[in-house]
Amino acid sequence: MSRWYNKTNSSMKTQNQRITLITKKQFEMVDITQQVRETVKAAHIQSGQVLIYNPHTTAAIRINHNESLLMQDMMKALYRLVPVDISYSHDLFEVRQQVSVNERSNGHAHVKAFLLGSSESLIIDQGEIVLGAKQSIFFVDLDGGRPRDYYISVIGEKA
Amino acid sequence: MSRWYNKTNSSMKTQNQRITLITKKQFEMVDITQQVRETVKAAHIQSGQVLIYNPHTTAAIRINHNESLLMQDMMKALYRLVPVDISYSHDLFEVRQQVSVNERSNGHAHVKAFLLGSSESLIIDQGEIVLGAKQSIFFVDLDGGRPRDYYISVIGEKA
């Protein structure tokens, strides 16, 4: 029923990295699994956890299956639950305070990001991230077509 | 494309804190960013992670933009997706077991909390939490008008 992976007693370390990417579409799921794998390997952590953090208010981090038709389904569900063609108070620039000149009408994207969440954490075991056979890690842009970044923060026992 | 923040080799520590607040409305987003900043500073952690944890079943932790019109949009979306005026079995006190005398009809709030999630984690780098320019951390009360609390748990390398 259960299996212990390791019970080492070594010293600990942390490492934080910022990654930059560019999205091209309003809704875009960028598979960042390979980047996370490489960062974790370069950190030489044997056992611990890795936090993937999105610093934007119209994007999210999610883990699911990288299958192109399924990504359409996720997009359709989000647009059905949080439509772009209804009224968002956030987009009433006439009454809102602190509006920039290049402000986007992206109330819908904030709400989608609010539903999805800003981070996901994964386990590091034997120097590798633990991922299910069909899992990929995604940076999910909900108001894309611009440069974006995200962070990878590793904490654990040194190899 | 990427930047390493720090590769220190110092010793680690953890620190947990409970914070209490009072909400006044059924739906209320309380900006707790300043409290999280102060707790992380007081912990003297140079690099690591901070977990914000909500111990209630009708509240959530979320990170997004603190803009008053947008907070209306989030509220409207949640009430549209999980309406208060449909039937929730949780509120059938006649058939439910273990009902307190002061029980609230809050099935809708449990479901909203279930969709949103109980925690968010952030990165600590150079002694500060890493937040995007427009990000604030919120305690989201979905059945408010009462005292609430949440926890801040810091783990990382000592300054």
Next chain:
Amino acid sequence: MSRWYNKTNSSMKTQNQRITLITKKQFEMVDITQQVRETVKAAHIQSGQVLIYNPHTTAAIRINHNESLLMQDMMKALYRLVPVDISYSHDLFEVRQQVSVNERSNGHAHVKAFLLGSSESLIIDQGEIVLGAKQSIFFVDLDGGRPRDYYISVIGEKA
């Protein structure tokens, strides 16, 4: 307003465990609180964090109230928001690539998992997980009726 729990200075460790379970229904919330408690106790961590991680793309980890009528409400909300009887591109096996012979029509379950998220983290304090009075931890199967597993990853200061 706030209370410090502990400020120890002991050495740190990590521990990862995989747990297996079997679900019987399409939608099933399995209460895993007791298993998490036992794993944390066996790890002899005084203060730190525990990450509960789901490696499947049609399941999720959530924390809420273990009340049987409420679990119906959660199920009904998910099926209302992400119906099984609309079209999902993921289920168009005629056009999709990489389809197994025993493939399930589970586009809806992927979308539900995408909305809910793959992990939750909790705080360990004084050797125990910090849980609200009404909180239980759930493995949420959205395409069940088969063996599943999840991971518990503990990190913190040794007792």
